[in-house]
Amino acid sequence: MHATSRLCAEVVAAIKTVVGHDKQQLHEPRFKGNESRYVQDCIASTFVSSVGPFVNRFEDELRTLTGAAHAVAVVNGTAALHIALLLAGVKPGDEVLLPALTFVATANAVAYCQATPHFVDSEVGTLGIDAFALREYLLANTVIQDGVCVNRASGRVIRVLLPMHTFGHPANMEALLAVASDFHLRVVEDAAESLGSYIGKRHTGTLGLLGTLSFNGNKTITTGGGGAILTDSAELGAKAKHLTTTGKMAHRWEYTHDTVAYNYRMPNLNAALGVAQLEQLPRFLSQKRALFNAYAAAFAGVRGVQLVHEPQSCTSNYWLQTLLLDTPDAAVRDALLDATNAAGLMTRPAWTLMHHLPMFRDMPRAPLPVAESLALRLINIPSSAGLVEAAT
Numbered sequence: 137m138h139a140t141s142r143l144c145a146e147v148v149a150a151i152k153t154v155v156g157h158d159k160q161q162l163h164e165p166r167f168k169g170n171e172s173r174y175v176q177d178c179i180a181s182t183f184v185s186s187v188g189p190f191v192n193r194f195e196d197e198l199r200t201l202t203g204a205a206h207a208v209a210v211v212n213g214t215a216a217l218h219i220a221l222l223l224a225g226v227k228p229g230d231e232v233l234l235p236a237l238t239f240v241a242t243a244n245a246v247a248y249c250q251a252t253p254h255f256v257d258s259e260v261g262t263l264g265i266d267a268f269a270l271r272e273y274l275l276a277n278t279v280i281q282d283g284v285c286v287n288r289a290s291g292r293v294i295r296v297l298l299p300m301h302t303f304g305h306p307a308n309m310e311a312l313l314a315v316a317s318d319f320h321l322r323v324v325e326d327a328a329e330s331l332g333s334y335i336g337k338r339h340t341g342t343l344g345l346l347g348t349l350s351f352n353g354n355k356t357i358t359t360g361g362g363g364a365i366l367t368d369s370a371e372l373g374a375k376a377k378h379l380t381t382t383g384k385m386a387h388r389w390e391y392t393h394d395t396v397a398y399n400y401r402m403p404n405l406n407a408a409l410g411v412a413q414l415e416q417l418p419r420f421l422s423q424k425r426a427l428f429n430a431y432a433a434a435f436a437g438v439r440g441v442q443l444v445h446e447p448q449s450c451t452s453n454y455w456l457q458t459l460l461l462d463t464p465d466a467a468v469r470d471a472l473l474d475a476t477n478a479a480g481l482m483t484r485p486a487w488t489l490m491h492h493l494p495m496f497r498d499m500p501r502a503p504l505p506v507a508e509s510l511a512l513r514l515i516n517i518p519s520s521a522g523l524v525e526a527a528t
């Protein structure tokens with residue numbers, strides 16, 4: 137217990153060295169650019185809802201930023217995942233492979249398609265799906281039949297591999313894409329947390345068939361609520377737009393629809409906020425990197441924890457700064473959470489693993505030793521952009 141109280145005191149002190157003595161949230165949005173102006177312009181135009189120039193501008197700018205050929209703005213990241221999975225061909229009764237270590241939205245979107253989430257393990261280096269373990273698992277547990285991957289235990293088709301870029305750190309997509317190709321899986325990337333994160337020069341969310349972003353209030357940029365679907369396929373891009381806009385057929389006056397679709401379009405009011413926030417993104421990213429560097433210096437001498445850094449050959453957006461305890465120990469983790477929150481520094485553990493949630497308890501899963509260990513080792517610490525100014 138002595139070692140634990142020493143660690144708690146050192147962690148609180150290290151965070152305070154960086155962020156000062158004020159209370160800190162985990163992640164707060166910042167509206168110091170053109171946010172008010174664009175939202176006011178939007179209100180003055182009366183186009184606050186599902187059509188308007190800010191939506192088109194936001195989508196154009198997302199294309200430019202990410203390099204995706206098509207970007208469709210939607211109401212939130214969960215809706216983006218739902219549509220991306222449908223467009224990747226997920227049908228009722230299929231299975232989708234995703235990490236157990238993720239936010240519940242990733243698994244919920246699979247359930248919305250009446251498909252079964254099938255949980256796989258993560259790796260320490262990227263915090264994303266472990267491609268090596270996944271390959272071994274699929275070799276042992278699936279067969280390729282008529283060009284699709286079949287789970288031998290359930291007899292169901294495994295249609296899609298759904299990696300997630302945890303806290304903004306890119307998953308090992310090169311290895312995951314190789315596994316997907318060998319096992320006939322389509323790839324949808326949950327890039328909700330990784331706007332501004334790159335693998336080499338490729339933006340996360342553009343390496344699979346489709347990718348999704350989130351602009352919720354706690355993400356790197358926010359539209360209030362919002363998300364986007366990214367794809368290089370003209371056909372899927374057009375379908376994404378169609379399915380998220382009630383399946384309405386383009387016509388000057390007729391109101392006609394050719395499919396049961398969704399009202400998932402991002403309102404113009406939210407897109408106005410998004411356009412202003414995108415202008416701030418380069419600044420947020422350098423501030424977040426500066427915050428990482430400051431924490432790295434502050435934690436250099438603290439034994440028992442490491443600060444999570446970007447994977448090799450990748451550029452992370454450093455959305456959430458993360459401590460990794462040397463040993464998985466719930467008592468130590470909870471003591472640290474207690475000490476930091478009591479000191480006014482908001483911290484939190486990783487999400488409850490998906491297979492521990494009541495609705496996903498009976499879903500199929502690979503052995504999850506690393507995810508189980510990471511859940512006891514990860515702590516997110518105050519991460520707002522602007523806590524430390526970037527050198528200019």
Ligand SMILES: *Cc1c(COP(=O)(O)O)cnc(C)c1O
Nearest residue numbers: 212213214239241242328350352
């Ligand atoms: C934020 C997030 C989403 C989407 O969340 P919304 O709140 O619906 O925008 C999806 N997956 C992950 C991993 C997330 O962190």
